[in-house]
Amino acid sequence: MERENFINQLKDDNSASDWDFIVIGGGATGLGIAVDAANRGYKTVLLEQSDFAKATSSRSTKLVHGGVRYLQKGDVALVREALHERGHLSRNAPHLVKNQRFIIGNYQWWEKPFYTLGLTFYDILAGKMSLGHSLPMSKKDVIKHIPQIEQKNLRGGVSYHDGQFDDSRLAINLMQTAIENGAVMVNYVRVNSLLKNQKGKVAGVVVEDKIDGSSFELKGKCIINATGIFVDDIIKMDEPEMKPLVRPSQGVHVVVDRSFLDSDDAIMVPKTSDGRVMFGVPWHNRVILGTTDTPVDEFVLEPKALDAEVDFILETAGRYLTKKPQRKDVLCVFAGLRPLAAPKKSAEVAKTKEISRSHKLITSESGLITITGGKWTTYRIMAEETVDLALKSSKLDFKPCKTKHLKIHGFKENPDRNNHLYVYGSDLDNILQLQKNNPEYAKKLHQKLDYTVAEVVWAVKNEMARTVDDVLSRRVRALYMDAKASVEMAPKVASIMAKELNKDSKWEEDQVNEYASIAKNYIFS
Numbered sequence: 139m140e141r142e143n144f145i146n147q148l149k150d151d152n153s154a155s156d157w158d159f160i161v162i163g164g165g166a167t168g169l170g171i172a173v174d175a176a177n178r179g180y181k182t183v184l185l186e187q188s189d190f191a192k193a194t195s196s197r198s199t200k201l202v203h204g205g206v207r208y209l210q211k212g213d214v215a216l217v218r219e220a221l222h223e224r225g226h227l228s229r230n231a232p233h234l235v236k237n238q239r240f241i242i243g244n245y246q247w248w249e250k251p252f253y254t255l256g257l258t259f260y261d262i263l264a265g266k267m268s269l270g271h272s273l274p275m276s277k278k279d280v281i282k283h284i285p286q287i288e289q290k291n292l293r294g295g296v297s298y299h300d301g302q303f304d305d306s307r308l309a310i311n312l313m314q315t316a317i318e319n320g321a322v323m324v325n326y327v328r329v330n331s332l333l334k335n336q337k338g339k340v341a342g343v344v345v346e347d348k349i350d351g352s353s354f355e356l357k358g359k360c361i362i363n364a365t366g367i368f369v370d371d372i373i374k375m376d377e378p379e380m381k382p383l384v385r386p387s388q389g390v391h392v393v394v395d396r397s398f399l400d401s402d403d404a405i406m407v408p409k410t411s412d413g414r415v416m417f418g419v420p421w422h423n424r425v426i427l428g429t430t431d432t433p434v435d436e437f438v439l440e441p442k443a444l445d446a447e448v449d450f451i452l453e454t455a456g457r458y459l460t461k462k463p464q465r466k467d468v469l470c471v472f473a474g475l476r477p478l479a480a481p482k483k484s485a486e487v488a489k490t491k492e493i494s495r496s497h498k499l500i501t502s503e504s505g506l507i508t509i510t511g512g513k514w515t516t517y518r519i520m521a522e523e524t525v526d527l528a529l530k531s532s533k534l535d536f537k538p539c540k541t542k543h544l545k546i547h548g549f550k551e552n553p554d555r556n557n558h559l560y561v562y563g564s565d566l567d568n569i570l571q572l573q574k575n576n577p578e579y580a581k582k583l584h585q586k587l588d589y590t591v592a593e594v595v596w597a598v599k600n601e602m603a604r605t606v607d608d609v610l611s612r613r614v615r616a617l618y619m620d621a622k623a624s625v626e627m628a629p630k631v632a633s634i635m636a637k638e639l640n641k642d643s644k645w646e647e648d649q650v651n652e653y654a655s656i657a658k659n660y661i662f663s
C-alpha cells in the first residue's frame with residue numbers, strides 16, 4: 139500500500155525540510171523529471187491529480203520514433219535528437235520497446251527513390267543508434283511481408299525501422315524507477331494553488347488528496363509544471379494575466395483485429411488525402427490505425443473522438459488494405475490531446491499539424507518552471523533540460539544528469555513477446571508466482587482476453603492502481619484491446635480490487651458504473 143504510506147509521509151513532512159523538487163503532473167514529462175531529479179539525489183515528490191498517464195501519455199500512437207514526417211519538413215535537429223533518444227529508450231527499457239519495421243507501399247514511380255533517399259538520411263541521423271537500414275523493396279517483397287496491402291497500382295515499397303512501445307506501461311515503470319531512486323510519487327493528488335514567499339517567489343503548493351478529500355501544503359525549492367495540456371491552469375495560479383501557451387490538437391486512433399494487417403510489419407502512409415501521415419501498427423495482437431490532427435478548444439482528461447475522425451481513419455486505411463475495416467470492426471477508439479506549444483502567428487492556429495512538436499521550457503518571474511510540448515520519445519532529454527534549468531535558478535548544488543544509461547524498472551532483454559505477460563519484464567516471475575500460489579489468480583478475467591486475476595492483484599499491490607479504470611485502461615490494456623469486453627470485465631475487477639483495498643459493495647458498484655461511463659467513449663458503432 140505504497141500510496142497510503144506516501145500520503146502519510148507527505149502530511150507528516152509539513153514541518154520537515156523543503157522538497158528540492160515538486161513535480162506537478164504524472165504523464166511522460168513529469169515522470170521523466172521525477173526520475174531524473176531523484177536519480178541525481180534530490181529530494182523529489184511528484185503529484186498527479188488523476189492516475190499516472192491518465193491524460194495524453196496513455197493515448198499515443200505507441201511509437202518511439204525520430205518522426206519521419208518532421209524530416210519532410212526539414213526539422214533535422216528535432217529528428218536527430220529524437221532518434222538518439224529512441225536509441226537510449228530502447229536500450230534502457232528493452233522489455234517495452236521493440237524494433238518495429240515499417241513498410242511504405244509505393245504507388246507512383248517517384249516514390250521509391252524519393253523515400254529511399256529520405257529514409258537513408260533518417261538512418262544517417264540516427265548514427266550508432268540506428269535500429270536497422272532503410273531499404274527499397276520489390277512489389278513481390280512488399281506483398282510477401284504485408285499480404286493485406288492494396289495491390290492495385292502497387293509498384294514496390296521502402297522499409298525503415300523505428301521503435302514501438304506500450305506507453306502507459308512505461309509510465310508505470312518510470313513511476314517505479316523514481317520511487318526506487320528515492321522519490322515520493324502519488325496519484326490522485328491535485329495541486330489547487332501555489333504558495334509564494336515574501337519575495338514573490340514560488341515556494342510550494344497546496345494540494346488535495348482526491349481519495350480522502352484532505353488538503354495540505356508542501357514546500358519546495360524547485361516547482362515544476364509538467365501538466366501537459368493543463369499547463370496554463372498552473373501558470374494562471376502563478377500569473378493570472380499570462381497568455382495561453384498551449385494549443386491542443388486532438389489525435390484519434392482506431393483499434394481493429396489483427397486480421398486487417400496480419401503481419402509483424404507496420405505500414406506507413408506518408409501522405410493521406412488531407413496531407414497527414416497515417417500508421418497501421420501491430421500492437422498486442424491488434425492493429426492500431428491513426429492518427430488525426432484536429433484543433434480543439436476543450437482541455438479535458440477524457441477527450442472524445444469525432445465520428446468524422448473515425449470515418450476518415452477507416453476510409454484511409456481501406457484505401458491501402460484489401461480487407462477494408464468498417465465501423466462494426468472497431469474494437470476501440472481512443473482520443474488524445476497533444477500539448478502543442480501555441481504558435482506566435484495567429485495564421486498558424488488553424489493548422490495544428492504545422493505547429494512545432496518540440497518542447498518549450500519557460501521560467502516565470504516567480505521561478506515556476508513550465509515544460510510543454512515534446513514527445514514521449516524525448517521525455518528523458520526534456521527531463522534533463524528541465525532539471526538543469528531548475529538547478530541554475532535555485533540555490534541547490536548542481537549534480538549532473540545520469541539517466542542516459544539508467545535502466546528502467548522491469549528492464550529485461552529479449553522478452554518472450556508470445557506471452558502477454560512480457561510487458562512486466564523482470565516482474566513477470568512475481569506474477570507467475572502469484573498464479574502458482576493461488577490457482578484462482580491464474581484464471582482469465584474474460585474469455586476474449588488473456589489478462590488474469592493475478593494482474594489485478596499485482597496492479598493494486600505494486601503499481602498503485604486505485605480504480606477499475608486504472609487497472610483496465612493503463613495497468614492492463616483491456617480498454618484498448620476490446621472496449622466492450624473490458625466493460626464486461628469491470629464487475630470482476632471491482633470485486634478483486636475491493637477485497638485488496640478493503641472496500642464495500644457500494645464502492646464496487648460505483649466503480650463499475652464509473653468505468654462504464656468512461657468506456658462508452660471508446661466504443662464505436
Ligand SMILES: Cc1cc2nc3c(=O)[nH]c(=O)nc-3n(C[C@H](O)[C@H](O)[C@H](O)COP(=O)(O)OP(=O)(O)OC[C@H]3O[C@@H](n4cnc5c(N)ncnc54)[C@H](O)[C@@H]3O)c2cc1C
Binds near residue numbers: 473
Ligand atoms: C494522438 C497522439 C499520438 C502521439 N503519438 C506519439 C508517439 O507515437 N510517440 C511519441 O513519442 N509521442 C507521441 N505523442 C506525444 C506524447 O504522447 C506526449 O508528448 C506526451 O504524452 C505528453 O506527456 P505530458 O506528461 O506532457 O502530458 P500528459 O500525459 O497529459 O500528463 C500531464 C498530467 O498532468 C496532470 N495534471 C494536470 N493538472 C494537474 C494538477 N493541477 N495537479 C496535479 N496533476 C495535474 C494530468 O492529470 C496529466 O496526467 C502523441 C500524442 C498524441 C496526442
